[in-house]
Amino acid sequence: MSVLDDIIDGVREDLTARRSRVALEEVRALAEQAPAPRDAFAALNASNSGVRIIAEVKRKSPSKGSLSEIQDPAELAAAYERGGAAVVSVLTEERRFGGSLADLDAVRASVNLPILRKDFTVDEYQIWEARAHGADLILLIVAALPDEELRALLALTHELGMNALVETHTPEEVERAVALGGRIIGVNVRNLKTLDIDRSVFGTLAGLIPAGAVVVAESGVRDIADVEQFVAEGAHAVLVGEALVRHENPEATVRTFTRAGSALHN
Numbered sequence: 090m091s092v093l094d095d096i097i098d099g100v101r102e103d104l105t106a107r108r109s110r111v112a113l114e115e116v117r118a119l120a121e122q123a124p125a126p127r128d129a130f131a132a133l134n135a136s137n138s139g140v141r142i143i144a145e146v147k148r149k150s151p152s153k154g155s156l157s158e159i160q161d162p163a164e165l166a167a168a169y170e171r172g173g174a175a176v177v178s179v180l181t182e183e184r185r186f187g188g189s190l191a192d193l194d195a196v197r198a199s200v201n202l203p204i205l206r207k208d209f210t211v212d213e214y215q216i217w218e219a220r221a222h223g224a225d226l227i228l229l230i231v232a233a234l235p236d237e238e239l240r241a242l243l244a245l246t247h248e249l250g251m252n253a254l255v256e257t258h259t260p261e262e263v264e265r266a267v268a269l270g271g272r273i274i275g276v277n278v279r280n281l282k283t284l285d286i287d288r289s290v291f292g293t294l295a296g297l298i299p300a301g302a303v304v305v306a307e308s309g310v311r312d313i314a315d316v317e318q319f320v321a322e323g324a325h326a327v328l329v330g331e332a333l334v335r336h337e338n339p340e341a342t343v344r345t346f347t348r349a350g351s352a353l354h355n
């Protein structure tokens with residue numbers, strides 16, 4: 090069984106437990122009362138700035154274990170906003186990443202930016218839940234689902250006025266993401282089946298994504314040079330987790346990454 094399959098098994102079990110505590114109808118009612126979603130597509134597509142940084146609140150990971158004792162996700166997200174992040178990503182998966190919907194709530198209350206609920210979306214319940222907790226963007230991993238399920242989840246996301254980051258790792262997955270109508274397409278340089286990082290994957294796949302889509306480079310950023318490389322290869326936005334949560338000054342790091350990209354991008 091791959092790492093991704095194992096994570097998804099856990100996600101499905103946790104989902105069953107949450108669903109038995111809060112019925113879909115209740116989550117839908119909460120989502121319908123939530124303030125209108127922020128436009129993550131526009132935030133990532135803005136032409137008046139350099140590379141857009143999606144800054145992640147990430148406590149731990151299957152590849153690295155504990156990354157940072159994040160005492161206050163709200164303060165970390167506020168630092169990302171001050172540093173010029175375009176979007177804040179909040180990992181809500183509990184078992185392997187130590188995240189929660191409480192982290193999402195805390196971040197929603199502290200920033201005005203669009204928020205990505207970063208989780209392993211396999212069911213419409215999670216999309217209603219994301220909306221109910223104030224998320225504007227969700228993650229759909231092409232490797233995790235067949236086309237008809239991806240299509241239905243993407244349609245619901247757009248119906249709710251939200252956007253999806255449609256994540257790929259191979260040329261076939263990019264083709265599927267484009268055919269399904271993905272507007273924000275991510276290339277994850279971390280292979281979720283083996284956890285290996287191969288930064289060259291981004292340059293190979295970015296050229297397959299048609300104009301009009303927002304192209305996001307995901308994972309594996311260590312420093313400015315990595316951001317610059319992704320931008321030179323066509324990234325409009327770069328999603329960064331570990332390098333920010335481990336840094337003693339995440340605000341300054343986001344600022345530096347944003348500027349590093351801008352010299353090349355616009």
Ligand SMILES: O=C(O)c1ccccc1NCC(=O)[C@H](O)[C@H](O)COP(=O)(O)O
Binds near residue numbers: 284
């Ligand atoms: O981070 C992991 O080890 C991981 C393992 C299996 C599935 C997903 C995983 N990460 C999710 C992400 O997409 C990253 O958190 C995100 O792209 C940021 O990556 P990084 O900057 O390398 O922390």
